[in-house]
Amino acid sequence: MKVYKKETVQYINASLDESWEFFSNPRNLQKITPKPMGFQITDFDSQSMYAGQIIQYKVSPLLGLKLSWTSEITQVKDKAYFIDDQRFGPYSFWHHKHFFEATANGVKMTDVIHYALPFGFFGRIINALIVKNKLNEIFDYRFQKVNELFNQEGAKPLRFKQSI
Structure with a gap:
């Protein structure tokens, strides 16, 4: 099995608390996913993120085909990182790490994905x-x-609720 890696880094003009509040809420994933992907959460317990949390959703990555995807949040360190693994879905392996670090330039957010088909x-x-x-x-x-x-000139840091 060939495992691929994708890594992205982005600086966010917000506090670590605000960044964590937004990105650790699964409901906000829809806000940053392309609309043609048809991302829709189908089951989520509405709790703050915790290790062992299961999130189920539908996604249409190609040609409008709806696929089911089940992720588990496997690890969480408050305001530092969380990891999600695909349990069921289109990949034979999916491991996604999200890191957050306060810096002089804002919050450094690093995504590291390992995946296999x-x-x-x-x-x-x-x-x-x-x-x-x-x-x-x-x-x-x-x-x-x-x-x-988060980063538009004059934009104020956003505040998001953890509720659905």
Whole structure:
């Protein structure tokens, strides 16, 4: 099985508390996911993020095909990092780490994803032709949306509630 890695870094013009409050709330993922992906949470216990939390959702990554995805939050260190793993979904392996660090330039947010596709050799071809580009598109969109929400000139840090 070939495991791929994608890493992004972005600085956020907000406090560590505000950044953590936004990104650790699964409901906010929809706000930073491209609309054509059809992202929709289908089951979530509405609690603040904790290790062992299960989140189920539907997503349409290609051609409008709805796929079910189940993630587990496997580790959480308040205002430092959280990790989600796909339990059921389109990947044969998905491990996503989110790190937050207060710096002189704002909060440094680092995403590190390790993923693998099913189908062996054909999965490697599908990654090269489609999946890698789709992930780049999704994370480019996310980068842009986070800039709009937090980094526009004159923008005030946003406050988000943990509720649904």
